[in-house]
Amino acid sequence: QVQLVESGGGLVQPGGSLRLSCxxxxxxFRMNTVGWYRQTPGNQRELVAIITRAxxxxxxxxxxxxxxxxRDNAKNTVYLQMNNLKAEDTAVYSCNAxxxxxxxxxxxxxxxxxxxxxxx
Numbered sequence: 001q002v003q004l005v006e007s008g009g010g011l012v013q014p015g016g017s018l019r020l021s022c023x024x025x026x027x028x029f030r031m032n033t034v035g036w037y038r039q040t041p042g043n044q045r046e047l048v049a050i051i052t053r054a055x056x057x058x059x060x061x062x063x064x065x066x067x068x069x070x071r072d073n074a075k076n077t078v079y080l081q082m083n084n085l086k087a088e089d090t091a092v093y094s095c096n097a098x099x100x101x102x103x104x105x106x107x108x109x110x111x112x113x114x115x116x117x118x119x120x
Contacts, residue, residue: 001026002024002025002026002029002099002101002107002109003024003025003026003109004022004023004024004095004097004099004109004110004111005022005023005024005025005111005112006020006021006022006093006094006095006111006112006113006114007020007021007023007114008020008021008114009093009114009115009116009117010115010116010117011117011118011119012085012116012117012118013118013119013120014085014086014087014118014119014120015084015085016085016118017081017082017083017084017085018082018085018116019079019080019081019082020036020079020080020082020093020114020116021077021078021079022034022036022077022078022079022080022095022097022111023075023076023077024076024077024097024099024109025076026101028101028102028103029099029100029101029102030053030099030100031053031071031073031076031078031097031098031099031100032052032053032097032098032099032100032106033050033051033052033053033097033098034050034051034069034071034078034095034096034097034098035047035048035049035050035051035095035096035097036048036049036050036069036078036080036093036094036095036096037093037094037095037096038089038091038092038093038094038116039091039092039094039113040090040091040092045094046060046091047060048060048063048067048069048080048093049063049067049068049069049080050069051069051070051071051078053071053073055071057069066082066083066084066085067080067081067082067083068080068081068083069081078095078097080093082116085116085118086118087118087119088118089116089118090116090117090118090119091115091116092113092114092115092116093113093114093115093116094110094111094112094113094114095110095111096108096109096110096111097109
């Protein structure tokens, strides 16, 4: 079975940067489109960025210019570089991936999230 794990979250001061990682593990699979989302208590999950396997990406309009998404297919890992972080960026960041499992088709996987806290 494929597992998705986020890492890289933590405490950072306003204006700082973090790089989150979303790594898939298992066997006989391929990560296709992958998205980063974030959520705070009482709010709906918010799209942060999405990247296709080939590389083209989209971002939430409010985050363009500060966040960037990238991937290393050889490592089955997708990254989210977050710059100029603000207090309102504080949230649990989760990775969602369309995973093609050989012989089983495509399924939608979620990681359990990593906490990002922006505070002075």
